[in-house]
Amino acid sequence: MSVKLLDRSLVLDAVRVTENAAVAAWKLAGRGDEMAADQAAVDAVRQTLNELDIDGQIVIGEGERDEASMLYIGEKVGRGGAKLDIAVDPLEGATLTAKAMGNALAVMALAPRGTLLTAPDTYMDKIACGPGFPPGAIDLDRTPAENVAALARAKGVAASEITVCILDRPRHGDIIGAVRDAGARIALIADGDIAGVINTADPDTGVDLYLGQGGAPEGVLACAALKCVGGQFQGRLVFRNADERARARRAGIEDFDKKYDLHELVRGDAIFAATGVTSGALLKGVSRRNGFVSTHSLVMNSATHTVREVRTRRAV
Structure with missing residues (x-):
């Protein structure tokens, strides 16, 4: 089944899931408890998904089957x-939320069964750029300097004038120095x-390239x-x-050295939704005023290449 054939209401259903997760996590923003904020978001996602008219299976979640309090891989x-x-990542940025820092999000993607890679909970070396560059403009096997030069040539x-987004981690010291x-x-x-990664596709952020190692x-x-x-x-995983290799085998991965491109990780059309928990470059965070809670979301549909910005106010 193609996403093109799915009921259009599913787009707004996806936003409802991330909105509920964002509000649940936001209630614990600044409280210093990452686990509580994350669990609140998980509970909101599970409850909302179970209210939808879908036959859904979690292929990327918060844990494995023995971690039943989380959204485990394989959960229906x-x-x-x-x-x-x-x-789903019910709360990307649990630490950010616990400290009331910016850029925390609730994120989810939906796709026809069997089209999303069941990525194990390991690290992944990543490189990304936005639209407008020729195919092959970036390559994970090139050096950071070669990728910067390639994008500079493509932009003229x-x-x-190239800006590279990198997670501020000690493991990225060599990449930061090379860039x-x-x-x-x-x-x-x-x-x-x-x-x-998404910031590379938004001209307003000024980010051209994403480099580094993060979660698969x-x-x-x-x-x-x-x-x-x-x-x-x-x-590349x-x-x-x-233990991490065993986890990958359980997910059906045999080639541990494979370099994946976008269309191997997401093999068909998809719907993507994100709601801001705390304000950042991509989305404004949850806010409360005059008895209403406001949320700011993006929902995207690859079948129609549409991006909708959704602002919702609800009474509390």
């Missing part, structure tokens, strides 16, 4: 209907690499968004121990 949700893969600008040596700007982010599940979610708006992405 919904009251019956269209058979869907569901990738100097390398100094600066290449003459490019760096936009460091404290957390939230889904938003970091977040890579699939980011690809669902890029599928809707255009762009390029490559990723990173395994730190035998």
